[in-house]
Amino acid sequence: MTMIALKSRQTVPALLIALILFQTVCTLFFVADVSTDMKDLGLSSFLDPHILPELGATAGLVLGIVFEIAVLMRMLRKQAQLQQAMGVAAGALAEVMEGYFGRWGLTPSEADVAGFTVKGYAIAEIAGFRGSSEATVKTHLNAIYRKAGVAGRAQLVSLLVEDLFRAPLVETGLDGTTRSAARAAE
Secondary structure (H helix, E strand, C coil): CCHHHHHHHHHHHHHHHHHHHHHHHHHHHHHHHHHHHHHHHHHHHHHCCCHHHHHHHHHHHHHHHHHHHHHHHHHHHHHHHHHHHHHHHHHHHHHHHHHHHHHHCCCHHHHHHHHHHHCCCCHHHHHHHHCCCHHHHHHHHHHHHHHHCCCCHHHHHHHHHHHHHHCCCEEECCCCCEEEHHHHHC
């Protein structure tokens, strides 16, 4: 996710909160104004053409605040659910990767290189992370692709991701607890 997208996701709730606070201040002003006018005029104030629009505006502001709070709460709940789902998916992918790496008989070095490869790092970056040469990383990648039975990075990633799509990410146990489906299959 880009920094711009992350910042925009963080600013939307902040902007909504700022809008709600501004509308609350405006509402308090109108309530105070209408209350003062009604206090001066008494019951006849409900027939006053000056008071009725102010009452309507005040009611509209209150309804707007209630609606915005409801939207904000729904949005924050949805964001929390999405973050939880992303965590489950990331955990499930890690478990799927470990399972495949074990079945393919990858060495710890090959598994490390394969993990970086699946994450999308370039050969030069992987070599830098591991403190090895690019030739060593390429040798590991050739061994990984041979053991996995794939032709390259795209097929390797596709193989792992397709396994996630075939099974549910979350499995509910008999006791009502949830765990990643990849862990449940072990």
